[in-house]
Every structure is written in C-alpha cells, then in structure tokens.
Amino acid sequence: MDIFGISINHKTASIELRESLHLSVDEIKEFIPILKESIFFEGFILSTCNRTEIFGVPKRDNITFEDIQKCLLKFKHVEGLASKHFHNYFSCSAVKHILEVASSIDSLIVGDGQILGQVKDAFYLSDELGFSKTVFHKLYEASVHVGKRSINETTIGQGAVTISFAAIKVLEKIFSSFQSKSALVIGAGETGTLAAVHLREMGIGKLSITNRTLSKTEVLASKVNGSIVNFNSLKDSLEDFDIIISATSSDHYIIEYDEIKSMMKKRKGVLTCIMDIAVPRDINPKVSELDGMFYNDIDSLNIIVNENLQKREKEIPKVNKIILEEMTTFFKWANTLDVVPTIKDFRDFFEEIRLDEIGKIRHKVHDYEFEKVDNMTKRIIGRILHHPTWNLKHLSETGTDYETAKKYSDIIRELFNLDNKNRNNGEK
Amino acid sequence: MLQVMQIMSYWLLGLYFITFAGYLYDFFADKKFLHNAKRLFLFVTLLFHVVYLVERTIFLGHLPIVTQFEIFSLLAFSIGFTYFLIELLTDIRGTGVFILIVAFIFQMQSTLFIQDDYQVHSILQNYPLGTHVITAILGFSAISISAAYALMYLLLYKNIKSNKFTTIFKRLPNLEILELLNFYAIIIGFILLTIAIVIGLTWMPSAFPEFSYWDPKIITTMVVWLVYCVEIILKLRKKIIGKRFAKYSLYGFIFSILSLLFTNTVLNSFHDFVN
Numbered sequence: 001m002d003i004f005g006i007s008i009n010h011k012t013a014s015i016e017l018r019e020s021l022h023l024s025v026d027e028i029k030e031f032i033p034i035l036k037e038s039i040f041f042e043g044f045i046l047s048t049c050n051r052t053e054i055f056g057v058p059k060r061d062n063i064t065f066e067d068i069q070k071c072l073l074k075f076k077h078v079e080g081l082a083s084k085h086f087h088n089y090f091s092c093s094a095v096k097h098i099l100e101v102a103s104s105i106d107s108l109i110v111g112d113g114q115i116l117g118q119v120k121d122a123f124y125l126s127d128e129l130g131f132s133k134t135v136f137h138k139l140y141e142a143s144v145h146v147g148k149r150s151i152n153e154t155t156i157g158q159g160a161v162t163i164s165f166a167a168i169k170v171l172e173k174i175f176s177s178f179q180s181k182s183a184l185v186i187g188a189g190e191t192g193t194l195a196a197v198h199l200r201e202m203g204i205g206k207l208s209i210t211n212r213t214l215s216k217t218e219v220l221a222s223k224v225n226g227s228i229v230n231f232n233s234l235k236d237s238l239e240d241f242d243i244i245i246s247a248t249s250s251d252h253y254i255i256e257y258d259e260i261k262s263m264m265k266k267r268k269g270v271l272t273c274i275m276d277i278a279v280p281r282d283i284n285p286k287v288s289e290l291d292g293m294f295y296n297d298i299d300s301l302n303i304i305v306n307e308n309l310q311k312r313e314k315e316i317p318k319v320n321k322i323i324l325e326e327m328t329t330f331f332k333w334a335n336t337l338d339v340v341p342t343i344k345d346f347r348d349f350f351e352e353i354r355l356d357e358i359g360k361i362r363h364k365v366h367d368y369e370f371e372k373v374d375n376m377t378k379r380i381i382g383r384i385l386h387h388p389t390w391n392l393k394h395l396s397e398t399g400t401d402y403e404t405a406k407k408y409s410d411i412i413r414e415l416f417n418l419d420n421k422n423r424n425n426g427e428k
Numbered sequence: 429m430l431q432v433m434q435i436m437s438y439w440l441l442g443l444y445f446i447t448f449a450g451y452l453y454d455f456f457a458d459k460k461f462l463h464n465a466k467r468l469f470l471f472v473t474l475l476f477h478v479v480y481l482v483e484r485t486i487f488l489g490h491l492p493i494v495t496q497f498e499i500f501s502l503l504a505f506s507i508g509f510t511y512f513l514i515e516l517l518t519d520i521r522g523t524g525v526f527i528l529i530v531a532f533i534f535q536m537q538s539t540l541f542i543q544d545d546y547q548v549h550s551i552l553q554n555y556p557l558g559t560h561v562i563t564a565i566l567g568f569s570a571i572s573i574s575a576a577y578a579l580m581y582l583l584l585y586k587n588i589k590s591n592k593f594t595t596i597f598k599r600l601p602n603l604e605i606l607e608l609l610n611f612y613a614i615i616i617g618f619i620l621l622t623i624a625i626v627i628g629l630t631w632m633p634s635a636f637p638e639f640s641y642w643d644p645k646i647i648t649t650m651v652v653w654l655v656y657c658v659e660i661i662l663k664l665r666k667k668i669i670g671k672r673f674a675k676y677s678l679y680g681f682i683f684s685i686l687s688l689l690f691t692n693t694v695l696n697s698f699h700d701f702v703n
Contacts, residue, residue: 173588176604269669292670300591
C-alpha cells in the first residue's frame with residue numbers, strides 16, 4: 001500500500017516553526033489542488049496548533065518525502081526548515097501514525113479530547129475538495145474507530161490534565177451548583193481571561209472582574225458578561241465571593257492573611273475557595289489554615305494534573321492494541337484492492353466461455369435439456385474456480401502475505417490473458 | 429425451625445459482608461462491572477433480610493422487636509433499606525461503603541448474640557408498641573446515616589484542605605451535597621424519634637404500673653432528642669454550617685450510641701423486656 005506523508009509536530013519542531021507551517025482552512029483549500037496536481041492522487045491534510053500532517057497516495061513512483069516538504073515550504077514561503085524538523089512515514093508506519101494521531105496518544109497532552117474532532121474535520125475537508133478517495137475514506141473509518149474505541153475502551157481521556165480544568169475539579173468537590181455562587185477573577189491577563197471564560201461556561205451565578213488597569217477589566221468583563229470591582233477597594237468586597245481566582249503578575253502578595261481572616265469572619269464560616277494560579281503567588285498561602293477556606297495554588301493543582309497524566313500514559317499500551325487491530329482490518333481490506341478485480345475478471349472469463357459454448361447448442365436441444373446443461377456447466381465452473389478464488393482471497397486477507405497474493409494475481413492475469421479480453425475473443 | 433432461623437441469620441450476615449465488601453472494593457477500584465452489581469447484591473441482601481424477619485415473626489409469633497439483638501437486626505435492615513432508597517433516588521453511589529458498614533456491624537452483633545428461645549412479656553404483643561419501636565428504629569437508622577454523611581464530609585474536607593487528592597476525593601460527592609444529605613437524614617430521624625417518643629409517653633404510663641418520667645432510658649432518649657432539636661434549630665438559623673455542622677452530627681450520634689448502651693447495660697429500667 002503506497003501511502004506516505006510528512007509530519008511536523010511538537011516532537012520535531014519548536015512552536016515557532018510549527019506556527020510558521022500552520023495551514024488555515026482557506027490555505028488548505030488552496031494547497032490541496034497543488035498537491036493533487038503534482039504529488040498525490042488522493043490524501044488529506046491535518047493542521048492544528050501543534051501539528052501539520054500531510055499524507056496521501058503518490059501519483060508516481062519517484063515522488064519523495066523531500067518533494068512534499070519542499071512543496072509545503074514553498075507554499076508557506078518559509079525558509080530555514082530542514083528535513084530534521086519533519087518525521088516521514090511510509091506504508092504501514094504512515095497508517096499507524098495517522099491512527100496514533102486520531103487516538104490522541106501522539107498529542108502533546110496524551111488523551112487530548114479535541115484531536116479526534118480535528119482529524120474528522122480534516123478528512124471532511126479533503127472529501128469536500130475531492131482529495132479523499134477510496135483509500136482515505138477507509139482510513140477515515142479506521143481513524144474514527146480508533147478514536148472512539150480509545151475513549152470508550154480505555155481511560156485515556158479521563159481526569160483533569162490542565163491547571164484550569166483541575167481547578168474546576170476541586171471546585172466541583174466543594175460546591176454542588178455554581179448557579180448560586182459568586183466568583184471574582186483578579187487579573188485580566190491571559191490566565192485570568194481563561195479562568196473567567198471557564199467560570200462563565202460552568203454557569204457561575206455572579207462573575208466579577210478586577211484588575212489594576214481599568215480598560216483591561218472592562219474588556220474582559222464585557223466578554224464574559226461580568227461586573228467590575230474597583231481594584232483599589234477590592235479588599236472591602238472580598239466577603240461577597242464564594243470563589244476567588246487570582247492570576248495577576250504582581251511580584252508580592254496582593255491579599256494578606258489578616259484580610260482573608262477578616263473576610264471569613266464576615267462570611268460566618270460559609271465555604272470559600274481561593275485558586276491562586278499566579279506565579280509568584282498573589283495571596284498569602286497561610287490562609288489555607290482558616291476554617292472553611294480552601295486554598296489551592298499552582299503546585300497543589302499540579303498534583304491532580306500530573307497524577308492524571310501518569311494514569312493516561314499507562315493506558316497507551318491498550319490504545320496501541322486497538323491501533324494494531326484496526327490496522328489489521330485496514331490492511332486486510334487494502335490488500336484485497338488488487339486481488340478483487342483479478343477474481344472478478346477471472347470468473348467473468350470462465351463465464352463468458354461457458355455462455356459462448358452453451359449458446360452453440362441453444363437451438364439444437366429441448367428447453368428442459370438446455371436448462372440441465374446450463375445448470376451442469378455452472379456447477380462445473382463453480383467447482384473449478386472455487387479453490388483458486390478462495391486461495392487468492394485468503395492470501396490477500398491475511399495481510400502478511402500480500403506479495404504472494406500479488407504474485408498469484410499476476411500469474412492468473414498473465415496465464416488467462418485477463419488484461420486483453422479482445423485478444424481472448426479473437427483467439428476464440 | 430429454630431435451626432433454620434439460626435442458619436438464615438448466618439447467611440444474612442454473610443450477605444451483608446459480601447455486599448459491604450463489594451461496595452468497599454468498588455470504592456477503591458472503581459470497576460465498571462461492580463457499579464450495578466453491588467446495588468443488585470444489596471437488593472438481594474435486603475430481600476433475604478425481609479424473608480428472615482417474616483420467618484422469625486411467624487415462628488416466634490410476634491414482631492422481632494423484643495430483644496436488643498432483634499432490634500439490631502431491624503436497625504441493620506432499615507439502614508440498608510434507607511441507603512438503598514437514597515442511592516436509587518440520587519444515583520450517588522460512592523457513599524455506600526460508609527453506611528453499609530454500620531448495617532453490617534449491627535447485623536453482626538445481632539447474628540452472634542441473638543437468642544431464639546425466650547419468654548415474651550405479654551405487653552409486647554400489642555399495636556402501639558410495634559409503632560413505637562419501628563419509628564424509633566427508623567429514626568435511629570436515619571441519625572446513623574446522618575453520622576455516616578458527617579464522617580464523609582469531614583474526610584473529604586480534610587482531603588481537599590490538605591491537597592491530598594486520594595480516593596476519598598475522587599469517589600465522594602461534593603461537600604455541599606454531603607452536608608445536605610446529612611441535614612435531611614437528621615430531619616427525618618428527628619421526626620421519627622419525636623413520633624416514637626410521643627407514642628411511648630402516651631402509651632407507656634397506662635401499660636406499665638412502674639412507669640416513671642425519671643426512668644434513665646426516658647431521660648437519655650429525651651437528651652438525645654434535645655441534642656438533635658438544638659442542632660436543627662442552629663442549622664436553620666445558619667449558626668452552624670459546614671465542618672461544625674458535620675462535627676455536631678457525628679458527636680450527637682456518638683453520644684446517642686453511648687447513652688443507649690449505658691442505659692441498657694448499667695442502669696435499671698422498666699424499659700427492659702427480656703429480663
């Protein structure tokens with residue numbers, strides 16, 4: 001099976017290089033016709049923030065990995081990338097790699113839940129542009145099987161593996177519903193924004209934002225439909241919040257132990273959770289000693305993340321087993337691609353002879369006699385062809401003996417002159 | 429028949445043990461196949477318990493609520509049954525191990541020490557006593573369950589506080605839910621205990637010539653009732669919440685157990701029907 005392709009991902013190149021070769025949907029739409037014209041008969045392109053994968057069935061035998069790399073670099077007008085930044089895959093390894101990507105074991109975060117959807121979208125796009133044909137339709141099926149089976153039959157996708165998701169997991173163990181809760185996000189930078197968006201998605205009842213720079217606060221507050229708390233009077237309103245997430249770039253504590261202690265006194269023991277995800281920390285960690293106060297910083301949340309990552313990595317052998325099973329199915333199918341036309345031609349060849357010969361006696365015998373002869377010749381042909389057909393199919397389906405199957409197929413075509421039916425008729 | 433009853437009692441203990449072991453194993457191992465199997469096993473155990481109680485009632489000719497150990501068996505049943513209903517209604521399956529251990533311990537005491545041959549006081553064979561005892565048992569089951577939820581609350585609280593995200597963290601429902609379940613169990617327990625006390629105080633003076641309001645059992649029961657009454661008032665007025673509420677429930681349960689044991693074993697009471 002001639003599938004081959006290239007991959008640039010987090011294992012082969014830095015984020016800057018990966019970004020430089022990232023292909024948007026519009027770019028893929030523009031790039032596929034170029035590939036179709038000069039390199040691939042069919043194929044697909046997957047491009048995410050962590051990887052760009054280009055795979056296909058080559059148009060000619062002399063196409064090399066460098067041809068695909070050059071074509072991509074030329075299209076993106078990128079210089080300075082060498083072959084070492086790409087991984088090249090051929091035949092079995094190409095299929096295996098595509099399935100590994102779909103199963104998420106090749107992702108930066110093992111078990112990444114988004115990758116299967118991205119793989120599906122990539123196949124859809126290729127199909128839409130007429131780039132995906134027989135082989136890649138089947139490969140799409142195999143990829144979806146692998147992705148779904150990995151999720152359903154293993155625990156590769158379970159557990160929080162990002163700080164923000166781990167923070168949510170902790171919050172979920174404290175509060176039963178977020179609708180009746182109020183949250184304050186301190187800091188309107190990248191982390192603060194992410195936290196605010198997460199809280200809004202969780203359905204938090206009241207969301208407030210505070211930041212030193214008012215303009216930034218206003219932008220984030222409008223984005224997440226939150227209210228604004230004046231940064232200078234922040235300490236006076238702390239008791240109004242059940243959840244406080246702090247992510248500023250301050251180099252010292254912005255909230256001290258005594259301030260939280262006084263806040264807890266005013267809250268009369270109502271459970272409160274502080275997620276201090278700033279580095280260095282924004283809130284004095286001593287507050288964790290207070291009754292009813294749950295304090296988590298990056299380190300404590302990392303405990304959850306690391307534990308879950310380790311668990312996911314332990315699932316990789318199970319996923320590899322699934323990949324192997326799906327590869328076997330795929331190659332069984334792929335190997336029959338060459339043999340099926342031979343079997344069909346072979347049977348057609350005998351059927352034509354049979355029909356030709358019984359046609360000669362059609363008007364010389366009674367109908368009932370003709371029917372008997374017709375049935376008898378069908379049975380004879382069936383018995384003659386049974387073993388060659390079965391053996392050829394079996395050889396091709398075993399997957400490991402593809403070469404033998406091809407050899408047999410070629411011999412049959414040669415012996416019975418199946419590629420030149422007109423000549424057969426002429427000789428007749 | 430006596431022998432059948434004894435064999436059934438041991439079988440019942442075995443079933444409670446297997447059910448508890450199933451819940452315990454699932455709590456730590458979190459195996460998919462056990463999620464429904466353990467519930468089914470609990471159902472079978474409770475069904476067998478009903479058969480055992482019916483069989484005992486038929487053979488002895490009265491409800492099995494006479495001796496302390498018969499009551500323990502009824503307690504085990506009502507705790508198991510109440511938990512079964514809670515699990516069915518809420519689909520929270522991670523708390524069973526903490527509750528079923530209480531049921532198992534009560535059943536163990538019952539199986540090991542129960543007497544099958546004794547004289548039954550004639551007064552014990554009437555309707556008010558049955559209602560009094562059954563409501564008291566159900567009430568006590570409810571406060572046992574509340575204590576189990578309080579314990580779970582404290583364990584989870586400590587887990588989150590100390591950033592030790594162990595099995596407790598993974599398998600128990602959240603703190604607010606545990607607090608709510610604890611509170612509901614106390615409310616139910618309190619109502620049932622109140623009914624039991626009202627029936628007892630209304631019926632006992634006419635049934636027992638030696639009845640006294642200063643009887644140690646009545647006094648301790650009233651103190652237990654008062655403890656939970658105060659807890660409910662404080663909770664409703666939001667004076668105790670979270671960890672303090674959980675601790676109160678747990679201490680309240682320990683106090684009620686100790687006071688019942690003390691009055692049953694040390695002090696003399698007209699409320700003792702076996703002797």
